[in-house]
Amino acid sequence: MARDFAADIQDPVAGQIISNVGTWVDREVVPVASEYEHADAFPEPLVQGMADMGLFGIKVPEQYGGLDLSFECYAGVCVELSRGWMSLAGIINTHVLVGYAIDQYGTEEQKNYFLPKLVEPEIRCALSITEPDAGSDAQAIKTQARRDGDDYLLNGQKMWVTNGQRAGVYLVLTKTDPEAKPQHKGISAFLVEAGTPGFSSGKQFDKLGYKGVETTELAFDDARVPATRLLGGAEGSGFQHVMSALEVGRINVAARGVGVAQAAFDDAIRYAQQRVAFGKPIFEHQAQQIRLAEMATKLRAARLLTLDAARKKDSGERSDLDAGMAKLFSTEACQEIVLEALRIHGGVGYSKELPLERYYRDAPVMVIAEGTSDIQKIVIARNLVRDYPV
Numbered sequence: 107m108a109r110d111f112a113a114d115i116q117d118p119v120a121g122q123i124i125s126n127v128g129t130w131v132d133r134e135v136v137p138v139a140s141e142y143e144h145a146d147a148f149p150e151p152l153v154q155g156m157a158d159m160g161l162f163g164i165k166v167p168e169q170y171g172g173l174d175l176s177f178e179c180y181a182g183v184c185v186e187l188s189r190g191w192m193s194l195a196g197i198i199n200t201h202v203l204v205g206y207a208i209d210q211y212g213t214e215e216q217k218n219y220f221l222p223k224l225v226e227p228e229i230r231c232a233l234s235i236t237e238p239d240a241g242s243d244a245q246a247i248k249t250q251a252r253r254d255g256d257d258y259l260l261n262g263q264k265m266w267v268t269n270g271q272r273a274g275v276y277l278v279l280t281k282t283d284p285e286a287k288p289q290h291k292g293i294s295a296f297l298v299e300a301g302t303p304g305f306s307s308g309k310q311f312d313k314l315g316y317k318g319v320e321t322t323e324l325a326f327d328d329a330r331v332p333a334t335r336l337l338g339g340a341e342g343s344g345f346q347h348v349m350s351a352l353e354v355g356r357i358n359v360a361a362r363g364v365g366v367a368q369a370a371f372d373d374a375i376r377y378a379q380q381r382v383a384f385g386k387p388i389f390e391h392q393a394q395q396i397r398l399a400e401m402a403t404k405l406r407a408a409r410l411l412t413l414d415a416a417r418k419k420d421s422g423e424r425s426d427l428d429a430g431m432a433k434l435f436s437t438e439a440c441q442e443i444v445l446e447a448l449r450i451h452g453g454v455g456y457s458k459e460l461p462l463e464r465y466y467r468d469a470p471v472m473v474i475a476e477g478t479s480d481i482q483k484i485v486i487a488r489n490l491v492r493d494y495p496v
């Protein structure tokens with residue numbers, strides 16, 4: 107099962123890359139992940155290892171020095187990283203997503219300036235939508251960008267920004283016209299570089315899981331951002347640009363769900379054959395067979411839905427329906443599978459000596475971030491109804 111995702115990949119080159127990343131994860135990540143996680147320490151050597159494999163440039167076009175691989179390959183890589191430690195796929199998520207937004211919607215100057223820097227990476231990227239009073243309802247943001255000569259002045263507060271301290275560039279959603287109706291027409295996205303006067307990274311959140319990668323507040327106090335850093339160069343398209351990029355984020359999170367669920371399943375099916383109760387391995391008790399069969403079926407469905415969403419994105423079509431379904435199913439299934447794996451382990455699963463407690467703490471963030479499960483259902487329903495005009 108652990109290598110099934112690579113086996114499901116149609117492109118043999120992508121399959122080989124995913125397999126290589128899986129080998130690296132088994133060798134470098136699995137032995138140290140819980141140690142880093144319990145210390146909430148940024149895994150610098152592992153991030154360097156990801157950079158050495160070119161993963162930060164996985165979706166950057168070749169003309170800017172990147173690998174320019176498919177979303178199918180990207181999804182597989184995220185599964186493998188998360189099988190070792192979910193936070194690693196979080197570290198590259200906003201980086202790849204912002205790189206995608208620049209590549210798809212940036213001006214030529216923005217592409218030439220930023221994309222080569224994302225490959226090594228010379229700088230890493232963060233995405234900043236959420237505010238104290240606006241999460242699911244992203245159009246309710248209050249951060250404003252006001253034109254001032256050749257610049258914009260940004261004012262407001264953001265929160266829950268993954269990679270919020272170590273990023274070199276932040277894709278920030280703002281209001282350039284707070285009175286616009288509909289609201290999204292007054293929303294614009296800016297590429298704000300670290301070190302911009304008036305821009306600072308604040309409090310770091312102490313989280314249940316998803317440790318090692320920092321999640322912070324950001325403050326904008328008359329932050330002076332050149333007009334050349336308005337994504338795409340025109341006001342009013344930021345909301346569409348960011349929503350499109352979020353499809354990439356949702357594929358990443360769906361893949362993370364598959365990876366964590368895979369790790370929990372792998373541990374559970376091995377343990378069930380080793381642990382003896384009432385004179386036989388617990389796997390031979392039919393109740394445990396049924397439990398493992400249900401876990402494996404959900405895991406396979408999550409993997410195939412994630413692949414399906416990635417392939418749709420590769421086709422160049424809008425994939426919010428597919429990415430929404432994949433993210434919804436995979437992350438909810440992951441929570442269930444991790445809990446079932448804990449049950450199979452009995453008391454020992456509750457110990458910090460095994461990684462199950464980490465999977466259990468890591469699972470919930472995936473049903474929240476990049477849009478909660480409720481929001482995915484709304485996105486799915488809105489897409490479905492378009493196919494059934496009355």
Ligand SMILES: Cc1cc2nc3c(=O)[nH]c(=O)nc-3n(C[C@H](O)[C@H](O)[C@H](O)COP(=O)(O)OP(=O)(O)OC[C@H]3O[C@@H](n4cnc5c(N)ncnc54)[C@H](O)[C@@H]3O)c2cc1C
Pocket residue numbers: 200233234235236240241242243265266267268269313316321471474475476477478479480481
């Ligand atoms: C660890 C972590 C990392 C994050 N990283 C980032 C990041 O890098 N960048 C970023 O911008 N944000 C990030 N976020 C924020 C995340 O995207 C939001 O937390 C999420 O979108 C939910 O918003 P909220 O927390 O404001 O909850 P709310 O929007 O207040 O929702 C609260 C509850 O109400 C429900 N709800 C809301 N609206 C509806 C509706 N219309 N119908 C039914 N139910 C509804 C929600 O599903 C949820 O159950 C991160 C969050 C976490 C926890």
